[in-house]
Amino acid sequence: MLELSAVQSGYGETQVLYGLSLEAKQGRVLAILGRNGAGKSTTLKTIMGLLPLKSGEIVFDGKPIASRPFDVAKSGIAYVPETRDIFPSLTVRENLEIAAKRFGAAGSGWTMARVLELFPRLGERLDNGGTQLSGGEQQMLAIARALLMNPRLLILDEPTEGLAPIIVKLIHDKLNELKTEGLSMIIVEQNFGFATSLADDVVVVGRGQVVWTGSAEEIRADQAAQHTWLGV
Numbered sequence: 001m002l003e004l005s006a007v008q009s010g011y012g013e014t015q016v017l018y019g020l021s022l023e024a025k026q027g028r029v030l031a032i033l034g035r036n037g038a039g040k041s042t043t044l045k046t047i048m049g050l051l052p053l054k055s056g057e058i059v060f061d062g063k064p065i066a067s068r069p070f071d072v073a074k075s076g077i078a079y080v081p082e083t084r085d086i087f088p089s090l091t092v093r094e095n096l097e098i099a100a101k102r103f104g105a106a107g108s109g110w111t112m113a114r115v116l117e118l119f120p121r122l123g124e125r126l127d128n129g130g131t132q133l134s135g136g137e138q139q140m141l142a143i144a145r146a147l148l149m150n151p152r153l154l155i156l157d158e159p160t161e162g163l164a165p166i167i168v169k170l171i172h173d174k175l176n177e178l179k180t181e182g183l184s185m186i187i188v189e190q191n192f193g194f195a196t197s198l199a200d201d202v203v204v205v206g207r208g209q210v211v212w213t214g215s216a217e218e219i220r221a222d223q224a225a226q227h228t229w230l231g232v
């Protein structure tokens, strides 16, 4: 579904990705793991067109991916950044409506009612401003907003960062529901247990390249790889 081949990218003069290749498959969850600064977020930003592709290729559903973020989103990839990027001056309802209006295909897939069914907590907070939400509620809103774009691929950057264990469990269960429904996902995570219990496939990034590829079961069983690449 999404294939990166020999991708080089970075920030201005600073190169971060040195020939990174990976594949996210249809109907599966891919976890991208790696130590701080390995290049995981940079990989996601390059996919989304937020950083320029210096060389290499990114192919989505058989075609080269769009280069501008809006067009990447339009093509069916929704991205939940590490910063969540809730509009702070808008209410929960307004945050959701913007996504639904801009990207939602009328009458198909995800609707406001369906995302509120997934996250009832948001239904109780519809008139609250973005800044009045807890970290967990912001993450729920960011995911709900991404779903309203009716993506074929959902990309999440560290969805559990800074969240209390009970909210981490809730987010885990919701993402698991989405997985069961067949939604393809890429998840960047520092939380090894969270990532490997959701993922089918795993790649580990180290210094801007993929250094390990296998299944979630394989990395859970491979203590040497965990130690070498993740410091677990």
Ligand SMILES: Nc1ncnc2c1ncn2[C@@H]1O[C@H](COP(=O)(O)OP(=O)(O)OP(=O)(O)O)[C@@H](O)[C@H]1O
Residues within 6 Å of the ligand: 011, 014, 016, 034, 035, 036, 037, 038, 039, 040, 041, 042, 043, 190
């Ligand atoms: N805006 C930026 N300008 C310059 N360099 C950056 C910028 N953002 C990140 N970097 C550098 O790029 C490298 C990779 O960062 P990246 O955010 O992709 O790491 P990561 O694997 O996602 O880890 P983390 O868990 O810390 O986010 C790091 O060395 C980081 O310092």
